[in-house]
Amino acid sequence: MLHTVNKSPFERNTLTACIGHALPDSAILLIEDGVIAAVSGTAHEDTLRQAMNGRKVYVLGPDLLARGLSTDKVVEGVDVVDYEGFVELTEKHDKVQAWV
Amino acid sequence: MKYGILVNEGPYQHQSADTAYQFCKAAIARGHEVSRVFFYHDGVNNGTRYAVPPQDDRNITVRWSELAQTNNIDLVICIAAAQRRGILDEGEAKRQGKDGDNIAPGFRISGLGQLIEAGIQCDRLLVFGD
Amino acid sequence: MSEPWEDEGPGEVKKFMYVNRKAPYGTIYALESLEVVLIAAAFEQDVSMAFLDDGVYQLKKGQDTQQIGMKNFSPTYRALEGYDVEKLYVEAESMAERGLTEEDFLVPVEVMSRDDLARLMDEQDVILSF
Numbered sequence: 001m002l003h004t005v006n007k008s009p010f011e012r013n014t015l016t017a018c019i020g021h022a023l024p025d026s027a028i029l030l031i032e033d034g035v036i037a038a039v040s041g042t043a044h045e046d047t048l049r050q051a052m053n054g055r056k057v058y059v060l061g062p063d064l065l066a067r068g069l070s071t072d073k074v075v076e077g078v079d080v081v082d083y084e085g086f087v088e089l090t091e092k093h094d095k096v097q098a099w100v
Numbered sequence: 101m102k103y104g105i106l107v108n109e110g111p112y113q114h115q116s117a118d119t120a121y122q123f124c125k126a127a128i129a130r131g132h133e134v135s136r137v138f139f140y141h142d143g144v145n146n147g148t149r150y151a152v153p154p155q156d157d158r159n160i161t162v163r164w165s166e167l168a169q170t171n172n173i174d175l176v177i178c179i180a181a182a183q184r185r186g187i188l189d190e191g192e193a194k195r196q197g198k199d200g201d202n203i204a205p206g207f208r209i210s211g212l213g214q215l216i217e218a219g220i221q222c223d224r225l226l227v228f229g230d
Numbered sequence: 231m232s233e234p235w236e237d238e239g240p241g242e243v244k245k246f247m248y249v250n251r252k253a254p255y256g257t258i259y260a261l262e263s264l265e266v267v268l269i270a271a272a273f274e275q276d277v278s279m280a281f282l283d284d285g286v287y288q289l290k291k292g293q294d295t296q297q298i299g300m301k302n303f304s305p306t307y308r309a310l311e312g313y314d315v316e317k318l319y320v321e322a323e324s325m326a327e328r329g330l331t332e333e334d335f336l337v338p339v340e341v342m343s344r345d346d347l348a349r350l351m352d353e354q355d356v357i358l359s360f
Contacts, residue, residue, distance in 0.1 A: 004226075006115070006116075006119070006230070007230075031119060032115045032116075033115075082126075083122045083123060084126045084129065086123060087126045087127045087132070088130075090127075090224050091101065095224065095225075096225075096227075098226070098227035098228065100108070100227070100229040100230050
């Protein structure tokens with residue numbers, strides 16, 4: 001399954017909620033304000049590392065750029081994708097669950 | 101693949117409508133079909149033709165109308181959510197005794213069944229909400 | 231021996247899960263997602279509802295909305311059974327975090343651990359979040 005998380009971990013607990021329900025080998029895509037979780041050195045880096053444990057985490061590049069966040073600062077192991085990459089992820093996974 | 105999209109938020113207030121639109125564009129560019137975009141909750145507000153956003157920024161409603169027309173996408177506004185929020189087509193306006201309608205080109209008002217049908221008929225159903 | 235038309239079922243049957251994570255009244259998601267479920271019932275799909283995080287409050291007994299001036303829609307959860315929507319799952323951890331027990335709910339539910347719910351989510355065909 002592909003999980004999408006669109007809110008910042010500082011605003012809402014959706015990334016934590018997602019982690020609690022995302023099985024091993026599932027994928028998590030951070031979009032919109034959710035991309036904030038992907039940046040290294042924040043107080044929520046632990047949450048992100050939990051997300052990465054046994055799962056693949058992706059972050060939507062256009063949303064990082066929009067917020068002035070450099071893709072260089074993304075935690076290592078998180079893949080940056082664009083909207084085409086987002087579509088590719090939905091092809092690869094049999095369904096998508098939005099954590100809103 | 102055939103995609104169904106659910107947009108749960110109104111234009112501008114949340115990024116959901118924008119992300120949904122960008123996703124649809126990318127899906128179409130990859131050769132997929134976006135067969136229906138269903139608008140629920142405040143998402144119905146994507147379908148008013150009376151919005152006059154600033155000229156130097158995107159016009160979300162017009163963008164949907166144009167994408168739908170070019171790519172044969174069914175833009176459906178949920179009737180129950182629309183009634184609550186005042187999005188009307190001509191028929192609804194007459195039925196409800198209102199002095200005008202406001203639905204934008206390319207959108208149509210219909211029931212929640214259209215969302216379920218999309219879920220059944222599409223290969224993927226994506227939710228964009230808040 | 232049935233007549234040919236009597237063999238017509240609903241066609242494809244998919245597993246639909248409605249994920250409810252928000253408390254009622256603070257936002258409209260609880261009410262309007264319930265409306266989707268009621269309409270969806272007509273499509274004879276395999277429907278389940280999951281209540282987790284603050285969504286567990288949607289099922290709380292004794293909702294008195296008189297002083298906030300909103301309609302109390304909680305009795306509608308009791309109608310679900312009549313629509314053949316009987317799979318209501320409440321997450322155990324969400325309940326415990328909020329000091330709730332099964333006795334607090336206005337309908338019979340199946341309490342499920344977070345891990346079991348995660349596995350059940352993975353078995354679905356379509357997941358709708360509001």
